[in-house]
Amino acid sequence: MLRLAGEYDGMVTAPKLDAMTGLARIPRAGSALVRLLDATPIGMILACEDGRIIYANRAFAAVMGYRWSEAAPLNVFDLVHPDNRSDARLHFDRLARGETDQYRGEHRWHHADGTVLWVMVAATLFEDRPGAPRQLIIQITSIELQKKAEEALAYSESRWNFALESARQGVWDHDIRNDTMFYSRMWRVMRGIPPEEEVDGDQQRWLERVHPEDRPHILANVDRQDMGDSDFDALEYRERKRDGSYVWILSRGRPVEWDAEGNPIRTIGTDTDITRLKVMEQELAAEKERLRVTLEAMADGMISTDLNGQVVFMNPAAEKLTGLRASLAVGRAVSDVFRLRSERDDGELPCPVRACLDSATQIKADDDSVLCAHDGPQRDIRCTASPVMSENGELSGAVLVFQDVTQSRALQRQLAHSAAHDDLTGLPNRAAFERALSDAIAAARHGAREHCLVYLDLDHFKPVNDTAGHAAGDALLRQVAQTIKGVCRSHDMAARIGGDEFAVILEDCPISNGRQVAEKIVRAIGALVFSWAGREYQIGASAGVTVIGGTPASPLGFMGEADAACYAAKAQGRSRVVAFPDMG
Template sequence: MATPRPHDPALLGTDAWHSARTFARLLDAAPLGMLVTTVDGRVVYANPAFADLLGHRPEPGAQLEFADLVAESARTMTRLHFDRLLRGEVQVTRGEHQLRHVDGQPVWVMVGATVLPADDDTPPLVLVQMNSIELQKRAEEALAASESRWNFALESARQGVWDHDIRNDTMFYSRMWRVMRGIPPEEDVDGDQQVWLDRVHPDDRAHVVANVDKQDQGDTDFDALEYRERKRDGSYVWILSRGKPVEWDEAGNPVRTIGTDTDITRLKVMEQELAAEKERLRVTLEAMADGMISTDLDGRVVFMNPAAEKLTGLRATAAVGLPVSRVFRLRSERDDVDLPCPVADCLATATQIRADDDSVLCAHDGPRRDIRCTASPVLGEGGVLTGAVLVFQDVTQSRALQRQLAHSAAHDDLTGLPNRAAFERALTNTILGAQHSQREHCLVYLDLDRFKPVNDTAGHAAGDALLRQVAQTIKGVCRSHDMAARIGGDEFAVILEDCPLPHGRIVAEKIVRSIGALVFSWAGRDYVIGASAGVTAITRAPASPLGFMGEADAACYAAKAKGRGGVVAFSEMMG
């Protein structure tokens, strides 16, 4: 390459020109890019390192202006630096500038310039030294980009950064650290620990004071502190502060701790709301009269309320973890056999299972209670089955009342025998059974004889007592599965299951004899009554249009007509 030389020897003078050539040879060997320009910016010398740096290789006689070397975006700033130099405000200017490579691409260069003063033979010149800092700038840009990403990430998470230099007890606080406390981002913050502690909520101060030094020392059990700190507006922000040492001295003692503060106010508010809701739920569950047991997906007890403890006779501490079938034991009221726990079916089908009737809970402490219960599936996120909840009530009293009411509705208040309505339902069922099978039954219709004189002379109380005695006499003759009922004032009827007519007649005669043998005493006086009975067979169809009840009534009427105290079968009347 032809080394550029001063363009005009006459400009410098002969001696000066020779001195310049010597100076140029020295600059040719310099590893840094070197330029010599006139004060108006015309390049009079450029060394090889400059050519390697920017790719410009001017030939002798070529015109090259320093301004042409500056990237367009940096021209204003570069001109300001050189203007100060040329005005004599500074002896040397040094700074980072973007120059333009010959291919048009900007190149970051550290530029230093100074003015070589004029002498007798030489006008003033500007000596420019330049060194590429492109790699450094790229590293800085990468670092800045990385720091920007972290800053954005931390600020998006509302995390402020603090840096405690333990050696000189100084603190650094990031922008977000200030923002979350309502402090202007650029405001200086007093890092004195006492000033900070004065902002900590009084209820949290003792805990913070006791543990903040442990955080500085790297105690892993205290690397996080939760506390409230007063903001500029007087409100409090919940802070989660995490930190640990990052530098140690020769003795291994921490000398610098870095950490982050996170605004967890919303989480704390939610936590407090959940705690309050949990407490309300606990109080509600404990106040419930109904027992409640919750189970996991395997049907094991995870929770019992006090009512459930009382009804099952088992403490929750002993029940948790056990299969619910061992805690909640059901038996059938009707036949006293074990019943399956409804939770098993609930978990198997993921549907609600009810057990309303015929269920008796066998408590572990002895009592048996009529129970009504419902097992409901518990569904988690996405409708996934996670367990079941069993709610049950002690219905012993209500079920007893129901039985009492049902008994009263179907029985005669005076005698305790089934009443006419219950008898007619039973007779209908018996007739339907006879129509669909070969079985034969009998119907006996009874009417008391000489009952009215007792009622008239001794009074209704005596009559009622006599009717009760007659009812017990009829029940005493019948089998346990036969149905004897009072169907009128002094009228009774009996359904004899699986009893042919001849045997039914025998039973009717026995009833009549037993009633006739009664001696009823009242107020010192004895009364003797009797009864007449009519019998008919209950088969697939009545023997006459009267129907079975009409046939038995007609046969009883016929027995009375014969002189009372007798039994007549309807078939005898037909013969």
């Protein structure tokens, strides 16, 4: 809520609104915008179209006595004096309907100590991008001194002139009957004119000092000010000073005398130097534009959320990767916008933003995360959710940055596959087989499980290679590899471990079953009829089988046992299976 800036804990009659996170609703510019607002010496409010205050800077607290807190913000209209509230709503509604691009007006507002303070209100409505929620930037300037000075006009010209001088307000007085102008000393000082120098009040001479870009606006509206148009009593323009530089002027004025027919015959007003404010506005706009260009140029997707995990901002890269427009994503739970699943088991993965908000720490997801886009495609992604902390160290939201790593992850999978597989046959290579054998031995040793190891060596392969050539030999090896895979179960490990040598690990398979599988493989290879260049070739295979248990049955080790059994099979006439240690 808005509270007093000092020790005084006065009461504000305006009702509190429901809690909402303010800073997270500031679009795109985020903390940079807040820092710029806080650096502004003018009271600044950022509000929704309906008047709900999203953020108020330090200068506002200094002027109105309130300190900003996001826990329970107020509504702008709750601070306006009841006598001015309907008029303020009328002008803000015109601004929202686009009937004017800015509004300036004078209102009485409630100060935190219970008093009523006259303020100058300047409001503009901006849209961060097409379709985004529009928001109000409201500038608050105390004009209590000016108001008191205007009241003093009724008593003494010297008295109000002294008050305005103290407030550094230049005064002008336009007598419409004879088209003459009076300018106060401060009016001259702010333009670099010597205080006592006479100034030609001719309008054309004044227009020559006005910046060329501002003249059309001045010409179109200066008469409205003179005539007391209630919708237009302030002009902003640049005027050239004596040293050639320009000063930004806010000129407020209204008629104070009328003729018998009710026509204004005298208008009095004050000029304020708002150069510093305009410089801050330009810096704010430039910073906002730099942030916009930076965010739109990022190749990585970025989603910003509030404390409740609802999306408040998405950059174009995030729109492309998620397949959802920002206009449809803002306000939705980030878990509905950023949907992840596991590449390994296809199960749904939690959105890292929730864990980030719960722990107030950075959360990374870069292993097997797959982003399910709303427009169909699925992409491998790497993402990081980081907490966003306010200046007082409190958690205010999170930022999720993610990138498409589909190509790099596919390359990693391809490299991993190549490192573990035989290029010719596509079967696992010897290195992969040895790792699988070590895992099988460990499982047998610690889990009281029993596996079988089959060692295969082709018979009569060399004549094919020598007669038909290496291309034929390679084709035959590929055919043999597919034959072996076709006999084995899907979870068995079949590998090429040498030129014409193959090995198979049969998981959870007793020796009797292992021998039967080996015999099926030998028969299948013996049944192959290989044709090449119009000639048919027939080969065979010899196999040795051993049990993978807690320890090898001999010092040869499991591979040595299977190899010895295969050698015995060849010695017994080839194309047969021998089990270790029964090699007789």
